[in-house]
Amino acid sequence: MLMPPDQVTYYQTVWNIVRQIxxxxxxxxxxxxxxxxxxxxxxPPDYDRIAPRWVGYAMNAVSARDAQxxxxxxxxxxxxxxxxxxxxxxxxxxxxxxxxxxxIFNEKDQVDFNQCGWNGPDDDWxxxxxxxxxxxxxxxPKDKPEQMNLL
DNA sequence: CGTTTGACTACGC
DNA sequence: CGCGTAGCCAAAC
Numbered sequence: 001m002l003m004p005p006d007q008v009t010y011y012q013t014v015w016n017i018v019r020q021i022x023x024x025x026x027x028x029x030x031x032x033x034x035x036x037x038x039x040x041x042x043x044p045p046d047y048d049r050i051a052p053r054w055v056g057y058a059m060n061a062v063s064a065r066d067a068q069x070x071x072x073x074x075x076x077x078x079x080x081x082x083x084x085x086x087x088x089x090x091x092x093x094x095x096x097x098x099x100x101x102x103x104i105f106n107e108k109d110q111v112d113f114n115q116c117g118w119n120g121p122d123d124d125w126x127x128x129x130x131x132x133x134x135x136x137x138x139x140x141p142k143d144k145p146e147q148m149n150l151l
Numbered sequence: 152c153g154t155t156t157g158a159c160t161a162c163g164c
Numbered sequence: 165c166g167c168g169t170a171g172c173c174a175a176a177c
Contacts, residue, residue: 007173029158033160050160052161053158053160054172058158060158060174077160
């Protein structure tokens with residue numbers, strides 16, 4: 001079996017992660033990038049800024065055929081907005097699909113990560129796939145002010 | 152074949 | 165907060 005180029009591996013890793021995003025939740029490009037170990041050719045400090053773009057390339061490379069298999073619309077940018085060209089057919093489709101999953105966009109066309117942000121795959125899945133745990137997008141709800149948790 | 156252009160993000164003003 | 169920029173992979177011009 002032929003060994004695929006690194007790029008193919010990277011893209012497939014991205015797609016595998018995107019497949020794990022549950023209905024009604026969203027992940028960011030940067031969040032997905034932090035799960036994937038940096039290639040040796042990249043300086044680790046640079047990786048955090050470079051890799052999110054690679055995730056964007058991977059999403060751009062999702063073919064129409066694969067799109068059935070990959071919930072590409074659940075990947076948005078770090079500001080909580082849709083990165084596709086505003087007004088484009090793709091952007092409209094992405095937003096409508098998210099809204100049909102119950103996701104709310106505010107007046108600035110951004111979602112609330114505390115409400116719909118994804119905190120990453122299960123630990124078991126991450127371990128099986130040799131991936132790192134991402135920074136959670138959704139902070140633990142402090143809905144009980146009277147109950148102060150341990151620091 | 153050099154240039155441009157992205158589905159990005161952290162950081163410095 | 166908003167704006168500009170660096171960082172750098174591929175694919176389309």
